Amino acid sequence: MTTPSFDNTDVAPTNDVAATRPYDDLNVSSDAFWEQDVEKRDLIFKQLREQRPISWQRPIETALHPQQNDPGFWAVVRHADIVEVSKNPDVFVSGYGVMFDVLPPVFLQMAMSFLAMDNPQHDKVRGLVGKAFTRPQIRRIDDDIASRARRIIATAREKAAAGEPIDFVADISRHLPIEMFGDMFGVPEELRPTVAHAADEIVAWADPVLLAGRDGAQVQVEATTQIHQIAAQLIAERREAPAEDLLTNLVQAEVDGEKLTDPEIGAIMVLFAVAATDTTRHTASFAVKALTDFPDQREWLWEDFEGRIDSAIEEFLRWGSVVLNFRRTAVAEYELNGQHVLPGDKVVMMYPSGNRDAEVFDRPDAFDLARKPNAHITFGGGGLHFCLGNQLAKSMLRSLFRELHQQMPGCVAGEPTLMKTNFMRGVVSLPFEPNLVSQP
Ligand code: HEM
Numbered sequence: 001m002t003t004p005s006f007d008n009t010d011v012a013p014t015n016d017v018a019a020t021r022p023y024d025d026l027n028v029s030s031d032a033f034w035e036q037d038v039e040k041r042d043l044i045f046k047q048l049r050e051q052r053p054i055s056w057q058r059p060i061e062t063a064l065h066p067q068q069n070d071p072g073f074w075a076v077v078r079h080a081d082i083v084e085v086s087k088n089p090d091v092f093v094s095g096y097g098v099m100f101d102v103l104p105p106v107f108l109q110m111a112m113s114f115l116a117m118d119n120p121q122h123d124k125v126r127g128l129v130g131k132a133f134t135r136p137q138i139r140r141i142d143d144d145i146a147s148r149a150r151r152i153i154a155t156a157r158e159k160a161a162a163g164e165p166i167d168f169v170a171d172i173s174r175h176l177p178i179e180m181f182g183d184m185f186g187v188p189e190e191l192r193p194t195v196a197h198a199a200d201e202i203v204a205w206a207d208p209v210l211l212a213g214r215d216g217a218q219v220q221v222e223a224t225t226q227i228h229q230i231a232a233q234l235i236a237e238r239r240e241a242p243a244e245d246l247l248t249n250l251v252q253a254e255v256d257g258e259k260l261t262d263p264e265i266g267a268i269m270v271l272f273a274v275a276a277t278d279t280t281r282h283t284a285s286f287a288v289k290a291l292t293d294f295p296d297q298r299e300w301l302w303e304d305f306e307g308r309i310d311s312a313i314e315e316f317l318r319w320g321s322v323v324l325n326f327r328r329t330a331v332a333e334y335e336l337n338g339q340h341v342l343p344g345d346k347v348v349m350m351y352p353s354g355n356r357d358a359e360v361f362d363r364p365d366a367f368d369l370a371r372k373p374n375a376h377i378t379f380g381g382g383g384l385h386f387c388l389g390n391q392l393a394k395s396m397l398r399s400l401f402r403e404l405h406q407q408m409p410g411c412v413a414g415e416p417t418l419m420k421t422n423f424m425r426g427v428v429s430l431p432f433e434p435n436l437v438s439q440p
Contacts, residue, residue, distance in 0.1 A: 086381030186245030
């Protein structure tokens with residue numbers, strides 16, 4: 001079995017069969033497919049789930065780094081199969097990249113860190129980060145969340161009270177994840193907008209509106225470099241003067257006498273800048289829109305907020321399902337739900353499809369805040385790469401919605417402007433009416 005090395009420069013295996021496989025009639029590779037929102041996309045995914053759960057697909061239509069002779073990929077759409085792939089990291093590896101796009105090795109190293117590593121390297125680096133999440137550190141982050149959420153909503157209230165329009169993304173959902181990320185890494189306030197903007201740029205590669213005519217690959221490299229430069233500056237400062245933050249822990253952490261290098265810490269910061277900020281922001285935005293569209297659900301939650309918010313958050317996560325897919329590459333032959341997967345085959349897990357799988361979810365198309373059990377795979381299908389920040393994300397969502405409930409119970413969201421991307425289901429802007437006058 002091939003195991004990619006720590007520096008991600010191994011070449012992925014190939015096979016001759018892939019180029020000869022016929023493509024499925026239901027095409028989930030086209031730009032048009034990904035430009036639709038989740039409801040329309042799921043009509044296709046539903047057919048695939050029912051008829052051809054492991055389908056061979058054309059290469060993605062608009063790749064950032066198009067590959068010559070790219071034969072295509074397996075689309076995995078059923079919940080159980082996504083879990084199976086996720087929990088077999090020895091066969092389905094991440095070291096050759098986890099996006100549709102086959103990103104250059106240097107970019108994997110600079111931006112993906114342990115998300116694009118396999119064992120033993122993955123556990124080594126994730127272990128260092130895990131170690132850096134010391135109990136006092138997490139407690140401090142948790143304590144910050146509630147007061148920051150309170151202030152963010154209060155600031156939006158003041159703006160609304162002054163008669164200014166509110167955008168839920170710009171004024172509310174964007175702030176808490178950025179502030180928490182900034183806190184964790186000890187990024188000074190004045191640098192936070194720069195890091196947040198760079199994180200947005202890294203994800204923007206597939207959206208022609210956000211790119212505004214610029215070259216996506218170039219934008220990604222520049223944004224990543226910018227975060228590395230900030231990381232280098234902060235790492236040097238922490239070596240001189242240790243502080244109470246995750247970055248200091250990373251600089252000091254050791255496992256078996258090994259320390260992380262500066263570029264490795266920089267890559268962790270890039271990974272967290274994207275993983276921690278965009279995902280939670282978009283989930284909150286889709287949740288407030290759903291509470292507007294399904295007022296009976298909102299009423300149910302508002303009636304006993306503290307008693308019901310935990311199950312509500314699980315449904316916010318399933319409903320939003322903001323990470324659209326992650327890829328693995330097979331390094332061994334494997335029978336996956338009736339299909340013979342060969343070494344070198346790309347295997348793409350479609351999380352939103354798994355989250356609407358009728359085999360697992362009763363009335364999967366219903367937004368049901370009381371849903372129990374709710375075995376969503378929004379944080380991944382389990383295994384090595386299961387989202388490290390899942391508890392933090394839930395904590396941020398809980399605080400944010402608690403403050404909305406307390407300070408703006410009558411709020412309503414308008415129609416969102418969605419990001420066009422095949423990787424992240426995102427909201428660019430969401431008109432928002434706090435309805436302060438209707439408060440009791
Ligand atoms: C609603 C919010 C979030 C969603 C939907 C989400 C989703 C995901 C998904 C799907 C994965 C990949 C799982 C896999 O491949 O099996 C992942 C990995 C990861 N997430 Fe999150 N995430 C969220 C919030 C966060 C936050 C707040 C942080 C930071 C504190 C974070 C840090 C990470 C990291 C570091 C990884 C890589 C884990 C590994 O490779 O071992 N995420 N996340």
